[in-house]
Every structure is written in structure tokens, then in C-alpha cells.
Amino acid sequence: MLPFSNDPSSAESYEDFLRGELVSLADRLVSKYQAALDRGAGTRGTSVFSTASSTGEPNILQAQTPVEEETSKDAPCTFVDERWANLTLNLMEEQDEVAGKQFVGHVISLRNIDQQAQLSLRGSWQFSWAEARRLGRQRTAEKPGPTRFNDVVEDDSWLQRFVVGPESAIQFVWALLATLFIVWDMATIPLEIFPMAGFSNVTFAVAAVSLAFWVADVPTHFLFGSQIRGIIEMRPARLAALYMKSWLLIDLMVILVDLSLIALEVIRASDMNPLFRSGRFLRTIRLVRLVRLLRVGKLERQIMVIAHRLLSTYSLMALRVVGYLSVMLAMNHLIACCWYGIGVFLKDNGRGCWLDRSEINQDNVGEAYIAALHWSLTQFTPATNSIAPDNAWERFYAIWVILLAMACFSSFIGSIGTTITSMRTVRRAQLLQESKLEVFFTERNLSLELFERVKSALDKDKRARTRLREDEVTLINGIPESIKVNLHKEMYITSLLQVEIWPSWSHKEDADLLRTICHQAMSEHTCRPGQDVFLPHKLCQYVYVIQTGSLEYHTLEKETEDCKSDTVCCLPSLWAEWPHMGRLTANLGTCFYIGVGCRDFSMLAASFGGPLCEYLKIFGILLLSEIEALQAQGTEVNDISVQNNISTRDLADRAERFASLKERSASRFGRSSSKDRTENELVSF
Structure with missing residues (x-):
């Protein structure tokens, strides 16, 4: 057994001893190998070197040496291959089982740079090669991995280099611009029913810019990646196919309507024909512009893209409440403008309307809009209002508004109430924990400086964006x-x-x-x-x-x-x-x-x-x-x-070469032993 020592001062002498032994072993193996070649290696079973010491125990320093690898797995083992197996197994079995654990315990030790303490190999790793083979389990091949969430799918087309992902800054800015234009259309297009001459110039200029944006928006759908069923789709051909099946026809129709309206506006401004300057023609154009509100269907997706990039979970809950209220207000805004339009339509046809009964001047835009919005809100809530329908047109419109209010109001109120309750629950739990923290510091008379540092760290922790942990998804437990x-x-x-x-x-x-x-x-x-x-x-x-x-x-x-x-x-x-x-x-x-x-x-x-x-x-x-x-x-x-x-x-x-060396040696030795046992059984038979 090699002389190990726990004394660090003996490390140099041990290294010298080991180096000398290795040099001696190399010289002896080379000389024995050369002697084997000189005598010839044709006689199977001839023992060239002694494999036992004077005590009868195997001597690994005098074990047989290997020659070149056999060229085929099916070729019979030569006697030199058997000596190679004997050498390897002696190294593994005798040394590994007798002195392996001591070698690992003494040689592999590290000093702690602070405490000068030695680190030993974990007990789980202190086993011999034979023990590892006995404990070995059947190994199975790994199957190809399945498709994962957020996997990116691309192709080799020349357009692929221009495609940007759904989390890119370009998509974020584009979604923000689209949201602004859609909100602007929601607010201003219904207001064009009102007689606002100066405001029309502003809406015309913004409409021209909006048209340019939406024309450029069509090809961007071929280059903006999207997450579909958990996979990030980045193939231009697939993105184009999805766009054609969803929004392409609607976008083209709205763009054609915008182009037609802008062309009519230009013709009206340059032509003195009274047909283009009549009030009926102007109101018809304004009503046609309501087609652009079809883009509101895109608003939810654009807002969610922006919200998930900027807001925390608590802020998203607050935004949801604001969203419900905004949707209700937008609906009432559109209903109010249409209610005013019905009044103007009836008045132009010489019939009585709610504007006359309420003594409201239709040219007073502010008063007329406030009155119409008040009437619209009272249809959604149990509130009183002096304005009432008095003819078939007004009653027909009021009936459909009431039916819409019955379907939407209860849903909106329930959703808002649920979200606010959740926000209160979260906030109540936060306040309770903060009060417990203050009581903890007060009872122990700790410093205010430390308390402020703790609060500051907790505030940073609240603002930090985290992802769901596995234990937070209770369905996984089942x-x-x-x-x-x-x-x-x-x-x-x-x-x-x-x-x-x-x-x-x-x-x-x-x-x-x-x-x-x-x-x-x-x-x-x-x-x-x-x-x-x-x-x-x-x-x-x-x-x-x-x-x-x-x-x-x-x-x-x-x-x-x-x-x-x-x-x-x-x-x-x-x-x-x-x-x-x-x-x-x-x-x-x-x-x-x-x-x-x-x-x-x-x-x-x-x-x-x-x-x-x-x-x-x-x-x-x-x-x-x-x-x-x-x-x-x-x-x-x-x-x-x-x-x-x-x-x-x-x-x-x-490590892989050494482990493979052991495995191949054990396999060859195992085949030789099995063949010898078979020959002995045949002789006995």
C-alpha cells in the first residue's frame, strides 16, 4: 500500500515517491512489452510475465501489458488481450476495493481558505468500480424531445431575417401607435355627427396620417411574429396565411373606405357643386366613417401587449377595472351620438324630436352632447331623466338600447365587483403583514434605521417582476x-x-x-x-x-x-x-x-x-x-x-476515456471467463 500521510508537509515527498514509481512502472512495462514482441506472440496461453508476488498475491506492477486494440469486436481475444484484461481488473478489483477508499479519503482533500479545514469526498461517492457495476441499472435511450412552450418556429425564406418576435421593441411601439389611432377613432368618429366645422379639419388631417399607418400595417402582419397555442410562430408564409384568414379582408375594406372618404373630401373642397356641400351629404360621409370602428376588435390585443410589458399583477387588476369602465363609457358615448343623430334626422324631416321637447339647440354641441350622454347612461342604470322618446323612431332605438343595457350592465358590474374584491383582499393581506412587521420591531426595541432598510428592501421586492412558482399552481399537485x-x-x-x-x-x-x-x-x-x-x-x-x-x-x-x-x-x-x-x-x-x-x-x-x-x-x-x-x-x-x-x-x-477503458476491459475479461466456463462444462459432459 502506498504511504499516505495527513501531514501537509509530506506532500512534496509523496509527489516525489509517486513520480518515481510511475517512471519505474513505465520502464518496466515497456521492457516487458518489447520482450514479448521479441519472443513472439503466437502461442495462446503462454505466460510471459509473472502475475503473482512471492506472497502469492497478484502484483499489479508485474501484470501483463496490453498491445494494440483488436480490429473487430467479433475477432477472438489473443493472449495479450487477456493479459490486458488481467492488468485492468487487477487495477480495478484489487486496488479499488482494498485501497480505493483510503486513496480517495487521503488524496482528494481541499483546504478551506478561511478555516484551513480539509474537505473530504462525500460518502455517496466512496464506492469501488465493482460496486458501481453491481448497482448498475438498465439504461434506456432518450426519445426526441417534444415541442415546448415558447419554442420558435422559423423557415429558410429570404424574408425570415426581417421577422421580429412578439416581445421585440418594434412590435411594442407599433402596438402603442395602433392603440392611439383606434382610441382616437372611437372618440372622434361618433362626434362627427355634431356640427363642428373647425374640428373637421383636425379630424381630416389625423385621418390622412391614420390611413398611412394602416396601409403600412398590412405588410407588417407578414413580419410580426405571434404566439399561437404556446409556440412563437416566426415563419412569414404561416403568418401571412393566418392574417389572410382573420383581419386581411376587414383591413382592406376599411382602407378602401378611408381612401374614398378622403377623395370625396378633396373633391368637396375643390368643387363648388352644391351636392357636395349639402348637409345630408356631409352626414352620410360621417356615418360611413363608422366602419373604421371595426378596428376596435384589435384594441384588446394591443392593450394586453402593452400592459404585460409595463405593469405588475396588482396594476393589471386595477387596469382591468379601468378597462371595464372605459368600455361602458365608450358604449354610452356611441349611443349618445346616435341618439343625437336620430334627433337631428327627425328634425330635418320636419318631425318632432327630443331636442325640441327638451328645448336644446342642436347647434350648441356641448349642451346637446351632455344631454344625450346623460340619457344614454340612465338606460344602463336605475337613474331618472327628463328626456323620453315620443315617436316610433325614438322608441325603437330606446328599446334596443335597454336590451343592450340589460345584457351588458350586470356583466360589467359583476366583473368590476369581483376585481375590486380581489384587489382589496391582496391589499388587506399586505397591510396585515406590514403591521406585524412594525409590531415585531416595536416589541424588540430595534433601530429605526434598520426598520427603514427592511421596508425599502420589501418595497423593491414588491416592484420586482417574478414568474409563477410550481407550488403556486395548485392544479399541478393533482x-x-x-x-x-x-x-x-x-x-x-x-x-x-x-x-x-x-x-x-x-x-x-x-x-x-x-x-x-x-x-x-x-x-x-x-x-x-x-x-x-x-x-x-x-x-x-x-x-x-x-x-x-x-x-x-x-x-x-x-x-x-x-x-x-x-x-x-x-x-x-x-x-x-x-x-x-x-x-x-x-x-x-x-x-x-x-x-x-x-x-x-x-x-x-x-x-x-x-x-x-x-x-x-x-x-x-x-x-x-x-x-x-x-x-x-x-x-x-x-x-x-x-x-x-x-x-x-x-x-x-x-474521465470518459478512463471509464470507457474500464468498461471495455471488463467486457473482454467477462467474455473470456464465459468461454472458459463453457469449455469446462463440455469437458465434464
Whole structure:
């Protein structure tokens, strides 16, 4: 057994001893190999080298040496291949089972830079290669991944480069402009029934600008990506097909109406024909403009695009109440303008109307509009009004308004009441928690400065945008466990594979282990501005994979480093008890990250066993050895500098080659042993 020592001062002597032994072993193997070639390797079963020491125990330093790889898997094993298997199994079985645990416990140790304490490999990883093989489970191939929410679908067309996503700033600005033009049309087009000569010039100028905007809006639907059934559709051909099936005909019709009206306005302004200047002709043109209000159907989508970009959940609830009231007001605005139009129509035809009975001058726009709006609102609410219909036209219109009010008023009032109740509940819970916080500080006579700092941190936490946690969606708790496994696998597998510790075959052949790790060892976390992910000197419980946002890492030397998306922190904690060597905090906004439980990860890997488990153990030993070497050179290794100072991809390649070497050797030895047993059985028979 090699002479290990816990004394750090003996590290140099141990390194010299190990280096000398390796050089001696290399010289001996080369000389034995050359001797084997000189004598010839044609006689099967001839023992060239002694495989036993004077004590009768296998001597791994005198075991047979390998030659070149066999060129075909079906070719028979030569006696040199058997000696290769003997060498490998001696290295694995005898050394691994007898001295492996002591080797791991003594060689793989790291010093805490603060406490000078040694870190040992986790107990879950202290197993032999034979134990890993015995615990190995059947490996299954990974199936192709399903389509996910927010997956982007694109094609190879030349227009693809011009398509912008639904979250782009261009779409946001365009939606904002569309909203302004639609609201302007809702407010001004009904008002054109009133005699406002100066206002017509303003509406004509805005209508020209609006027409240019809506003409340019038609081709933008071919270039603005949209989220359809959870998938972000970015293919121009598909976007064009969807637009043609929905709004294309309506938009073209409204554009043609606008062009016709603008042309008529230009003709009327330049032609002195009394037909174009009659009041009936002007009112007809104004009524035709109501067709542009069909664009109101787009308003909800445009407003939701803007609201989700700018507002929090509580603000969205308040906006919903304002939206209900705005819809009611818009409906009454249109009804009031039409009510005034009926009065003017009856008066022009020499019949009595509500304007005459109420002694309202139709040319007094302000008085007439207020009276009409008052009448419209009283049809929706149980309020009194002196204006009443007195002829068939007015009664017919009033009946349909009342029916509309019966259908809409109760729905709007119920929706507004429900939303306000929800807002009050949320606000009441916030006030209760704030009062408890104040009582907590008062009972303990704590400082006002600390209280203000706590309140400031809580205010930032309220303003921070967060996403729903799994425990907040109660319906997920009722789904079967097998579906939850697939749910967690799709949630975490991307982050798990970002940790560069896997061999090239792990994500294809060991899907069961990866799926179980995602289900049992991984969780999602949110760090709001001012919050800390971890503090120094505490043992690490997770490996952190940053998804979105950024964090700041403060070392013990007061140095600051930024951790962007896809950064992996505290990687060595998967194999060793690793104390945090700095503070990780969110100062630049809300950050979302995934945590991989260290103990759960190691226990699951050990329980699954198999080649992947052995590979992970080898990778951990190599990683901790590299860290120990860096510390011996005076390079400080902290929670986030591991991947900057060590090439984990190179370590993965080395570990994969070594694990594959063991697997191939065991397979060859197993085939030879099986053949020998078969020959013995035939002889006995």
C-alpha cells in the first residue's frame, strides 16, 4: 500500500515517491512489452510475465501489458488481450476495493481558505468500480424531445431575417401607435355627427396620417411574429396565411373606405357643386366613417401587449377595472351620438324630436352632447331623466338600447365587483403583514434605521417582476407522479446539461438517471433585488445554474464579479463538502436560477450505479485534484472561478476515456471467463 500521510508537509515527498514509481512502472512495462514482441506472440496461453508476488498475491506492477486494440469486436481475444484484461481488473478489483477508499479519503482533500479545514469526498461517492457495476441499472435511450412552450418556429425564406418576435421593441411601439389611432377613432368618429366645422379639419388631417399607418400595417402582419397555442410562430408564409384568414379582408375594406372618404373630401373642397356641400351629404360621409370602428376588435390585443410589458399583477387588476369602465363609457358615448343623430334626422324631416321637447339647440354641441350622454347612461342604470322618446323612431332605438343595457350592465358590474374584491383582499393581506412587521420591531426595541432598510428592501421586492412558482399552481399537485417526472424533466433538463460534467453518451443512454435527478434533486428559485443567494462560510447545498438575469459575486477580498446567464456556481460541491467563499447577491434586478441538490445528486448517482456513475466519480476526483493543484500553486479557487481556471470539458474527456477503458476491459475479461466456463462444462459432459 502506498504511504499516505495527513501531514501537509509530506506532500512534496509523496509527489516525489509517486513520480518515481510511475517512471519505474513505465520502464518496466515497456521492457516487458518489447520482450514479448521479441519472443513472439503466437502461442495462446503462454505466460510471459509473472502475475503473482512471492506472497502469492497478484502484483499489479508485474501484470501483463496490453498491445494494440483488436480490429473487430467479433475477432477472438489473443493472449495479450487477456493479459490486458488481467492488468485492468487487477487495477480495478484489487486496488479499488482494498485501497480505493483510503486513496480517495487521503488524496482528494481541499483546504478551506478561511478555516484551513480539509474537505473530504462525500460518502455517496466512496464506492469501488465493482460496486458501481453491481448497482448498475438498465439504461434506456432518450426519445426526441417534444415541442415546448415558447419554442420558435422559423423557415429558410429570404424574408425570415426581417421577422421580429412578439416581445421585440418594434412590435411594442407599433402596438402603442395602433392603440392611439383606434382610441382616437372611437372618440372622434361618433362626434362627427355634431356640427363642428373647425374640428373637421383636425379630424381630416389625423385621418390622412391614420390611413398611412394602416396601409403600412398590412405588410407588417407578414413580419410580426405571434404566439399561437404556446409556440412563437416566426415563419412569414404561416403568418401571412393566418392574417389572410382573420383581419386581411376587414383591413382592406376599411382602407378602401378611408381612401374614398378622403377623395370625396378633396373633391368637396375643390368643387363648388352644391351636392357636395349639402348637409345630408356631409352626414352620410360621417356615418360611413363608422366602419373604421371595426378596428376596435384589435384594441384588446394591443392593450394586453402593452400592459404585460409595463405593469405588475396588482396594476393589471386595477387596469382591468379601468378597462371595464372605459368600455361602458365608450358604449354610452356611441349611443349618445346616435341618439343625437336620430334627433337631428327627425328634425330635418320636419318631425318632432327630443331636442325640441327638451328645448336644446342642436347647434350648441356641448349642451346637446351632455344631454344625450346623460340619457344614454340612465338606460344602463336605475337613474331618472327628463328626456323620453315620443315617436316610433325614438322608441325603437330606446328599446334596443335597454336590451343592450340589460345584457351588458350586470356583466360589467359583476366583473368590476369581483376585481375590486380581489384587489382589496391582496391589499388587506399586505397591510396585515406590514403591521406585524412594525409590531415585531416595536416589541424588540430595534433601530429605526434598520426598520427603514427592511421596508425599502420589501418595497423593491414588491416592484420586482417574478414568474409563477410550481407550488403556486395548485392544479399541478393533482396530476399523477409519472407526469410530474416528465414535467420536471422538461423544466430542468436544459439547465442540468449546461453543467459541463457529462460524457458524450450520458444524455442519450442514461435518460432514467437524468430524469430522476430533474425530479428529485432540482428546484427553481428567484432572487429579487437586494436578496442574497448565499453567504460566506456556510456549507454549499446546491449547484447554482443562472437562467435569466445577473448576479454579483463578492469575494472575501471585497472584489466583485458579475455572473450572467448560464453561469454555473459551486460545481465542486457535487463531490465534496464545499464551504461558500463569498457572497452571491442580486443588485441589478430579479434573477431566476436553478438549484441542483448536492446530496440528492450524489445519492441518486450512487444508487443508479453503472458506467455513468463510475464516470461521475472519476470526474469528481479529477476536478478536486485540479483544484488542489491550483491551491498548491497559490491560486485561490472560489465558488465561481472553477470553470474559469479549469477546463471541465477536458476533464470530462479524460474521465470518459478512463471509464470507457474500464468498461471495455471488463467486457473482454467477462467474455473470456464465459468461454472458459463453457469449455469446462463440455469437458465434464
